[in-house]
Amino acid sequence: MSKLVRFGNLLFLAGQTSSGQAQARSIEEQCLEVFSRIDVLLEQANSDKRHLLSVTIYLKDMNDFDRMNTAWQRWVDPDHLPARCTVQAILGLPELLVEFSVIAIAKD
Template structure:
């Protein structure tokens, strides 16, 4: 039996949400705007975007399976973690990887991509 792949907010390059086989895949989420803002503010904005997209896909943060976090500066790791931990429901931590990376814009400090189970 073949399952349908559903794609939302797609263009020639990417889809913001892809659903397949009970899983929800989100593209990498970053903060908006061109003005530099602190890592805590950017992390909160990214997590709000993730919440919005997961809700649209019929899931939520308590159903996260994995997360990959890209940081421009590893010096921001502790501050990002504090913001992440305040957002993450107790007992729902996903498998997670954090790496340092050059991001698409000089003002971006963080990008997060997640996979979640459908509700």
């Protein structure tokens, strides 16, 4: 599985999750860890969160939506909001609470 696929200037980041380790148990902590991973991958591809086009968020439990959304709003650039949808899903590991799939564009 590729963490990042580039097609022309389009960047596809799939399956971005926290490590699921004890240090990232809450939805907020997992979101922060994932946002950090996304930031690193985008930077490696000459992009950043201002260049997000679309984000799909998979939540283990929709009861976490408001808390996830608060973390999202603190991270995302309010002047460059991507298209976004959030769905409830069964994730790959029981300790995972959230997963992000991202489409962005490279700066070059």
